[in-house]
Amino acid sequence: xxxxxxxxxxxxxGYTSIFRTMAVIGDSLASxxxxxxxxxxxxxxxxxxxxxGQFMARKCGMKVYNFSCGGLTAKExxxxxxxxxxxxxxxxxxxxxxxxxxxxxxxxxxxxxGFGTMDDVDFENPDNNRDSFVGHYVKIIQKYRQxxxxxxxxxxxxxVSTGDKGERDEKCxxxxxxxxxxxxxxxxxxxxxxxxxxxxHDEKYVSTHYCGGHLNxxxxxxxxxxxxxxxxxxxxxxxxxxxxxxxxxxxIHNIREKW
Numbered sequence: 001x002x003x004x005x006x007x008x009x010x011x012x013x014g015y016t017s018i019f020r021t022m023a024v025i026g027d028s029l030a031s032x033x034x035x036x037x038x039x040x041x042x043x044x045x046x047x048x049x050x051x052x053g054q055f056m057a058r059k060c061g062m063k064v065y066n067f068s069c070g071g072l073t074a075k076e077x078x079x080x081x082x083x084x085x086x087x088x089x090x091x092x093x094x095x096x097x098x099x100x101x102x103x104x105x106x107x108x109x110x111x112x113x114g115f116g117t118m119d120d121v122d123f124e125n126p127d128n129n130r131d132s133f134v135g136h137y138v139k140i141i142q143k144y145r146q147x148x149x150x151x152x153x154x155x156x157x158x159x160v161s162t163g164d165k166g167e168r169d170e171k172c173x174x175x176x177x178x179x180x181x182x183x184x185x186x187x188x189x190x191x192x193x194x195x196x197x198x199x200x201h202d203e204k205y206v207s208t209h210y211c212g213g214h215l216n217x218x219x220x221x222x223x224x225x226x227x228x229x230x231x232x233x234x235x236x237x238x239x240x241x242x243x244x245x246x247x248x249x250x251x252i253h254n255i256r257e258k259w
Contacts, residue, residue: 004197005233009225013060014232018245019095019152021063023086024053025077025140026099026156028070032220035212042212044070050217053097055224065091073104074136075111078143092148094248097192097227098140099156104133105171111136115174118185134178141186150248150259152188152241154231155179157195162202188241192230 024030028044032051036043048054048066057064067077067086077100085091108115116132126142129135144151157176164172176195183189199205209219235242240258247253 006197006226006229008229009222010229010232011059011225013056013062014228015235015242016056016228016231017060017062018235018242019060019062021065021093022053022056022095022097023065023067023091023093023144024051024097024099025086026068026097027072027103028068028214029102029223030068030099031066031070033070033214034216035214037212044214046070050220052220052224052227055221056228059224059228065093068099071103072100073107074100074133074140075104075107075131078136078139087143087147089147092144092249093151094148094245095152095154096144097154097156098137100137100140101133101158101172101175104137105168105175108133108171115178118181121185137178138182138185141182141189145186148249150188150244152190152245152248153186154190154192154227154234155182156192156227159194159198160200162200163206190231190234192227194226197230198226 028046030051030053031046032048032054034045034047034050036045046069051066053064053066065086111131111133113120113130113132113135116130116134118134120130120132120135121138122128126139129139141153144153157179158172172195176193180191183191209215209222215223243257244253244259253259
């Protein structure tokens, strides 16, 4: 039996369609960024309509916010004015997908506490979290839980890439190991473990799914199908966690059911 959640991709919305509002927090790979080259210089273009989040929106018939941009790190997210606007209550969503980490790998050594540990987190006041990758990443989760306490949150590990060598590959592993611990600290938080289950981004995959150093339209569509299929798998295996999704943000719920 194949235990890979995304071994057979769903091409429609599946059970992921039970969500009506969702937000994607991420960097260029969450923004539909396409890399252009005129023979002299490269340009990086965020085409949000090609992001996997917007492919998901069209497939699932839901509203998806792109709280993302090229080059973004977890630390910048909590300080960047356009992104902090995403914490406004009127933009609260039923679900959030957090796909940050690749750009952060170049910043860990600049943080006071480096990569960090969960000891860097103040569970009472996220503004007191220490200056570490863990501190900033968890702060994002905490901030969204403040405006939407019962939101379902999905955190995404980075797929294996043959382009990641040595220390960079080890950092991707460390990032994944950290994310896999988060369900121990937050209810209704789930790991979309692309590092474990997604296709390896090898030469063959890159030749059809990439344009330069970023995904192309085919690649972003493929990631959308992976996300939809993985979330559908989570819902099918833990249906009791999603019994009251329709009540998220409504101020009411059914006390007889899991909430």
